[in-house]
Amino acid sequence: MSKKMTEYLGIGLGIGVVVGVAASIWYRKKATVDANLVLEKVKKSFLEEGPIEGAWIQYHQEPLQKFALKTKVYLGGITRLEDDEMIQYEFVADAYTGSVLDIYRLEN
Structure with a gap:
């Protein structure tokens, strides 16, 4: 050569x-992190406090902008029985890291 x-x-x-x-x-x-892995992480956290009745996650990523932060997120929810009442929670998780950005209880 x-x-x-x-x-x-x-x-x-x-x-x-x-x-x-x-x-x-x-x-x-x-x-991005697989949506199923994000849901399993959230379910695991809730299971530490007691059983859950159901859980869901939206596989389609949604854009989120809060001030200068722009990212894509997964939306999901958890249902559990608390004091003989079915309570629903919804969460927002960063699609790139899987970190939960917000979680809130839905009022009946």
Whole structure:
């Protein structure tokens, strides 16, 4: 192999590595947590305080902007029996991290 071909091969491999690393970083920034994993995390937290009757999560991500923060979120809910009354909670979870951003009790 000639010296020129070796140089071109080295440059090509270098560019390939840079593009691969950049694509990996971009993908991690754009990758979201599976909605089922988010729901399981929330259910696990509620189960620490007692049984739950039902749970749901919306698989479609919704955009959320609060002041300068822009993200995508999952909406979901938990139903449980408290003091012989069925109580519903809804939650908002960040789709990129799975972190619960808000949870609130629905009034009957």
